[in-house]
Amino acid sequence: xxxxxxxxxxxxxxxxxxxxxxxxxxxxxxxxxxxxxxxxxxxxxxxxxxxxxxxxxxxxxxxxxxxxxxxxxxxxxxxxxxxxxxxxxxxxxxxxxxxxxxxxxxxxxxxxxxxxxxxxxxxxxxxxxxxxxxxxxxxxxxxxxxxxxxxxxxxxxxxxxxxxxxxxxxxxxxxxxxxxxxxxxxxxxxxxxxxxxxxxxxxxxxxxxxxxxxxxxxxxxxxxxxxxxxxxxxxxxxxxxxxxxxxxxxxxxxxxxxxxxxxxxxxxxxxxxxxxxxxxxxxxxxxxxxxxxxxxxxxxxxxxxxxxxxxxxxxxxxxxxxxxxxxxxxxxxxx
Numbered sequence: 001x002x003x004x005x006x007x008x009x010x011x012x013x014x015x016x017x018x019x020x021x022x023x024x025x026x027x028x029x030x031x032x033x034x035x036x037x038x039x040x041x042x043x044x045x046x047x048x049x050x051x052x053x054x055x056x057x058x059x060x061x062x063x064x065x066x067x068x069x070x071x072x073x074x075x076x077x078x079x080x081x082x083x084x085x086x087x088x089x090x091x092x093x094x095x096x097x098x099x100x101x102x103x104x105x106x107x108x109x110x111x112x113x114x115x116x117x118x119x120x121x122x123x124x125x126x127x128x129x130x131x132x133x134x135x136x137x138x139x140x141x142x143x144x145x146x147x148x149x150x151x152x153x154x155x156x157x158x159x160x161x162x163x164x165x166x167x168x169x170x171x172x173x174x175x176x177x178x179x180x181x182x183x184x185x186x187x188x189x190x191x192x193x194x195x196x197x198x199x200x201x202x203x204x205x206x207x208x209x210x211x212x213x214x215x216x217x218x219x220x221x222x223x224x225x226x227x228x229x230x231x232x233x234x235x236x237x238x239x240x241x242x243x244x245x246x247x248x249x250x251x252x253x254x255x256x257x258x259x260x261x262x263x264x265x266x267x268x269x270x271x272x273x274x275x276x277x278x279x280x281x282x283x284x285x286x287x288x289x290x291x292x293x294x295x296x297x298x299x300x301x302x303x304x305x306x307x308x309x310x311x312x313x314x315x316x317x318x319x320x321x322x323x324x325x326x327x328x329x330x331x332x333x334x335x
Contacts, residue, residue: 003039004132008139011114013047013107014121015100019057021072022279023123028076030126030272032083033196037129041084044132045115048077049103052093055332056300060285069283097325101245101308104221105237112231124280125222126196126272128154128203134266135225137209142227142264149230151253151263154223154271158189166214169270171202184276184291193274202270210268215261217250222273233257240315240322243308251315303331 012031016024031046038044050073052066059066070091080087092098104120111118117135121127128134131154138152155169158177165173175188184191187198224246226235235256241248253261274280280292289296307323314320 004037004136005039006043006132007136008116009043009045009114010117010119010132010135011045011047011107011111012119012121012127013049013104013111014123015049015051015103016073016123017051018054018059018066018069019281019284020123020279021069022282023277024073024076026277026279027121027123027125028079030196031080031121033129033200034127034131035080035083035085038132042086044085045111046080046085046087047107047111048073048087048089050089050091051098051103052091053096053098055097056298056304057281057287058285060283064283097328099243101237101241101243101248104245105239105241108226108231108236112228116228118226118228118231120221120224120226122222122273124274124277126194126199127223128269128271129200130203130206130209130269131223131225131271134209134269138211138264138266141211147262148227149233149235149257149260149262150227151217151219151230152225152227153218153220153263153265154269155265155267156190156220156271156273157187157192157194160190164218164220166212167218167220167265169202170210170267190273191275193277194272196272199270199272203268206268209266211264212267213262213264215259215263217253217261217263219246219250219253219263220273221246221249223271230257238315240311241308242311242323242325242328243305244312247312248315251312300332304328307331 077087077089108118153167156167158168158172158175160177160179177189178186186192187194235252237245237248238252276291278290281289307328311322314322
């Protein structure tokens with residue numbers, strides 16, 4: 001692929017937890033695979049938040065020191081900067097509560113007036129090498145149809161139930177999803193790892209881009225593309241959501257856009273979302289859970305998840321008092 005001259009402006013934003021630092025190295029490799037396709041680098045901003053907070057998980061300092069984690073993070077930043085990109089970076093540490101949903105809410109709000117598209121990265125994911133080319137093609141079409149508020153998803157491998165089939169790559173739709181203890185090892189289905197080279201090989205087979213669309217939100221947050229006009233209209237992750245950022249965005253999209261909602265899917269261009277990456281949770285004290293299985297996470301995180309799910313129920317039911325970080329703080333302090 002020759003280098004692209006982008007007509008639109010973009011931000012790619014990523015929230016990196018400290019225990020994801022080894023997986024983050026793979027993510028940086030994926031960013032290089034994407035970013036080396038761009039000619040006018042000034043049209044792409046990168047925003048990275050390195051979260052050092054230890055409310056739920058503690059750093060096992062017998063295995064790694066906090067300053068070593070920061071050095072590894074800065075190494076990734078330096079790689080992207082060496083390519084000629086501006087990298088806005090922040091390190092979160094201390095007593096505040098700040099998590100994935102907070103970061104993405106802020107990312108959307110802070111950049112929607114600066115760029116045309118906000119792109120959600122994740123440390124366990126690779127954007128397709130063709131990502132910018134896909135969005136540029138879609139942008140031209142959408143503009144010609146006077147469509148300006150929308151989401152766009154790249155295709156995924158086979159997912160866990162048929163409701164996700166509209167987002168599944170054309171080559172993986174007939175695959176049976178096997179949900180067992182080894183499911184994260186099957187390359188034909190979501191959750192497993194797939195190399196950058198394998199992803200590139202699959203996507204190179206596409207002679208053109210095959211778009212479909214759905215008129216209801218079905219959002220997997222990894223590698224999601226949001227038009228800035230959608231965010232400007234008020235669609236964002238509601239502040240009541242402590243976790244569940246993709247579900248919160250779905251609810252607000254439906255509430256505000258109604259029958260005018262549209263989500264494009266590039267059916268034949270694959271992204272990789274290795275939800276069970278082999279280095280997803282590293283250096284966590286008193287835990288051996290590198291693949292990040294929920295039942296192996298500690299009870300503090302599960303309490304956090306329960307509060308967020310409670311708030312989803314309140315949000316969708318129309319009434320009730322939202323739980324806040326102070327409620328979470330009280331639960332943690334009571335222990």
